[in-house]
Amino acid sequence: MQEFPPPLALSAIVTTLRAAGCVFAEDEAALLCSTADGPTELAAMVDRRAAGLPLEHVLGWAEFCGLRIAVDPGVFVPRRRTEFLVRQAAALAPERAVVVDLCCGSGALGAALTASLSGAELHAADVEPAAVRCARRNVGDRGTVHEGDLFAPLPRTLRGRVDVLLANVPYVPTGDVALLPPEARIHEPRVALDGGGDGLDVMRRVAAEAAGWLAPGGSLLVEASERQAARAEEALGGGGLIPRVVVSDELYATVVIGTRPR
Incomplete structure (x- = not known):
């Protein structure tokens, strides 16, 4: 199971996402931390999300009807x-x-x-x-x-x-x-x-x-x-x-x- 970063680091991610306009910054930070393969990938994912890329494109998936649906860049995100x-x-x-x-x-x-x-x-x-x-x-x-x-x-x-x-x-x-x-x-x-x-x-x-x-x-x-x-x-x-x-x-x-x- 992917370990979360220390509380201070997690707090910094939340602050970054909130400053970028992410309404559900805490939830998004948790998803990014649990999906990333390590600190380097996590930092890159946070940067992409803060730059405005849809969360689902950053994660590579969306939850839909209880399924984890792969969502590639440039593909419509299921609502x-x-x-x-x-x-x-x-x-x-x-x-x-x-x-x-x-x-x-x-x-x-x-x-x-x-x-x-x-x-x-x-x-x-x-x-x-x-x-x-x-x-x-x-x-x-x-x-x-x-x-x-x-x-x-x-x-x-x-x-x-x-x-x-x-x-x-x-x-x-x-x-x-x-x-x-x-x-x-x-x-x-x-x-x-x-x-x-x-x-x-x-x-x-x-x-x-x-x-x-x-x-x-x-x-x-x-x-x-x-x-x-x-x-x-x-x-x-x-x-x-x-x-x-x-x-x-x-x-x-x-x-x-x-x-x-x-």
Whole structure:
């Protein structure tokens, strides 16, 4: 087990992180100390974090749904609020579910969902090569990760068979990207953040094709902001799905679910 530095040294790390604007400096210092391989690596990690690199990129991992998910530099960091989407998906998944994770990033959603299911078949896809490499590490032998835009790289044999379609698409309006915290704006790929004019461009593309991939009774799950929920419902309904919105006040999460009629 990694030993922590002396209290005075730990205090100095906390002070450095707090001065850099880290709100949870004590918790972050503890994580850095427990992850670093020695004093030299610890000092380098503290410097990278103080310079604004996301904590998860410094550590090389993020905790998500009880799993330690590898997160490489330049890959979208899974947010805790998205655990709510995974829980909703788990409640809908049948036995031996066929699961697709679009815009998969690190592969966190698909990996977490299939870890909670028995005998699931998982396919994930992302357009970013760095994300695909990272997702393949996290998915491992649970499924297959494809490189390409949305549905394009998926096997055609999945059409009409997908029970759960996870699509954590970018949904930040283009005009709001500049308002994001520097950690996201600078260090995460813009393609994983920018959802177009009203934030729903990619979601509409997914909704337009989803019914052709879903099994009867299968569901598409997407995350949105509270103010986008009504338009997201319209998008899923326009794609031939029966839409509904579920909200977690605890996690400040809004998930829109569209189900293909049986």
